Amino acid sequence: MPSRPRLPPRPHRDDVLIGLGGLLGGVVLWSLGLVNNDWFPRLPDALPLVPLTVMAGAELLRRTAPAVALPLATVALAVDQTSGSLIATVLMFTDVLYAAVVYGTPRAARSIPQATVYLTVAATVVPLVIFRTAVSLLIGVAFGLVVLTPAWTGWIIRGHRDTAATERLRAEQTALLAELDRREAVTAERARMARELHDLVANHLSAIAIHSTAALSLGDPAATDQALGVIRENSVRGLAEMRRLIGLLRDAGDEDEPAATPTLDALDTLLEQARTGGQEFRLCDERPGDAAPLPAPVELAAYRIVQESLTNALKHAAPGRVDVTLSHVTGGPLEVSVTSPYGESPVPRAPGSGTGLIGMRERVSLLGGTLDAGPVTGPWGTVWRVRAALPLGYEGAPQP
Numbered sequence: 001m002p003s004r005p006r007l008p009p010r011p012h013r014d015d016v017l018i019g020l021g022g023l024l025g026g027v028v029l030w031s032l033g034l035v036n037n038d039w040f041p042r043l044p045d046a047l048p049l050v051p052l053t054v055m056a057g058a059e060l061l062r063r064t065a066p067a068v069a070l071p072l073a074t075v076a077l078a079v080d081q082t083s084g085s086l087i088a089t090v091l092m093f094t095d096v097l098y099a100a101v102v103y104g105t106p107r108a109a110r111s112i113p114q115a116t117v118y119l120t121v122a123a124t125v126v127p128l129v130i131f132r133t134a135v136s137l138l139i140g141v142a143f144g145l146v147v148l149t150p151a152w153t154g155w156i157i158r159g160h161r162d163t164a165a166t167e168r169l170r171a172e173q174t175a176l177l178a179e180l181d182r183r184e185a186v187t188a189e190r191a192r193m194a195r196e197l198h199d200l201v202a203n204h205l206s207a208i209a210i211h212s213t214a215a216l217s218l219g220d221p222a223a224t225d226q227a228l229g230v231i232r233e234n235s236v237r238g239l240a241e242m243r244r245l246i247g248l249l250r251d252a253g254d255e256d257e258p259a260a261t262p263t264l265d266a267l268d269t270l271l272e273q274a275r276t277g278g279q280e281f282r283l284c285d286e287r288p289g290d291a292a293p294l295p296a297p298v299e300l301a302a303y304r305i306v307q308e309s310l311t312n313a314l315k316h317a318a319p320g321r322v323d324v325t326l327s328h329v330t331g332g333p334l335e336v337s338v339t340s341p342y343g344e345s346p347v348p349r350a351p352g353s354g355t356g357l358i359g360m361r362e363r364v365s366l367l368g369g370t371l372d373a374g375p376v377t378g379p380w381g382t383v384w385r386v387r388a389a390l391p392l393g394y395e396g397a398p399q400p
Contacts, residue, residue: 101154
């Protein structure tokens with residue numbers, strides 16, 4: 001199927017009004033006999049209306065096709081000057097020239113003003129050389145008003161428009177970057193809140209789930225009472241942790257680390273809570289006694305890694321001892337290692353969310369450290385080991 005010919009764009013409504021206004025004004029001036037000159041008296045009196053009509057047609061193309069409108073207007077102006085000029089035709093030419101610079105291509109916007117400078121200089125020098133009178137300078141002045149002034153006015157207006165468009169684009173880009181930064185900050189804050197919420201309550205809820213399942217399955221009143229006691233203790237502690245987290249979220253003005261943030265000194269209490277699940281836990285702190293205090297983010301990350309590892313051991317580890325080891329060599333990172341028996345466990349289990357290891361990796365990544373988690377074969381068989389190395393000189397840490 002043959003393609004339909006592409007039609008030229010419709011003239012802008014303002015251009016139509018300008019063309020009609022110029023045409024009607026020129027006709028009125030011609031009917032009143034207001035013709036600027038009469039170089040060729042034998043030419044028909046109505047001849048100035050021809051370039052006037054052509055110039056009005058060029059006005060219709062001033063915005064949609066300035067590359068066509070300017071040559072057409074130039075020819076019409078030349079005919080107008082030799083047939084009895086109408087001021088309306090000249091004025092419409094200045095508008096077409098102005099529009100060619102404002103709405104034309106960037107190359108036209110640069111070349112047209114430069115060309116008008118050369119033409120104005122020529123229109124000033126040539127009559128002066130030929131006639132050698134001061135009055136001949138008026139020809140250059142009139143030519144400059146008709147050609148030079150509208151061209152450079154259009155160049156200035158276009159420059160302002162281009163600058164405004166550039167600034168508007170820059171403002172849009174700045175707003176877009178700000179929105180992206182805001183979304184990234186919201187995403188990072190949501191991830192941080194998810195890690196904190198998981199680390200705060202997962203240990204307690206896992207203990208509650210394990211002991212409640214055991215209480216339902218054992219059938220021993222003494223064991224059931226003990227399980228219910230553990231359930232109550234963990235539920236109360238979990239509720240207290242949840243209230244503390246909600247309080248921190250509501251207090252938006254406090255940017256400091258809360259005083260209730262757990263430290264590595266509280267690991268004994270954490271292991272004591274974990275022992276209520278029936279497994280054996282041992283803490284081995286190999287750090288030197290005179291070591292400098294750890295940065296708060298590093299200490300909090302180490303505590304949360306141990307807490308999550310103990311929770312996973314309660315839910316997944318086989319019977320046996322769980323070892324927690326802390327070590328730190330001067331100038332090196334803080335190393336945290338948690339090993340638990342690897343294999344099937346006969347005790348009831350609580351379902352896992354699958355986000356524990358993800359949260360640990362995120363914490364370690366924020367500090368620039370490393371984390372390894374998986375089964376390891378050693379002298380005592382296969383164990384599940386979580387090992388994290390947390391550098392103390394992470395980016396953002398306070399410098400001594």
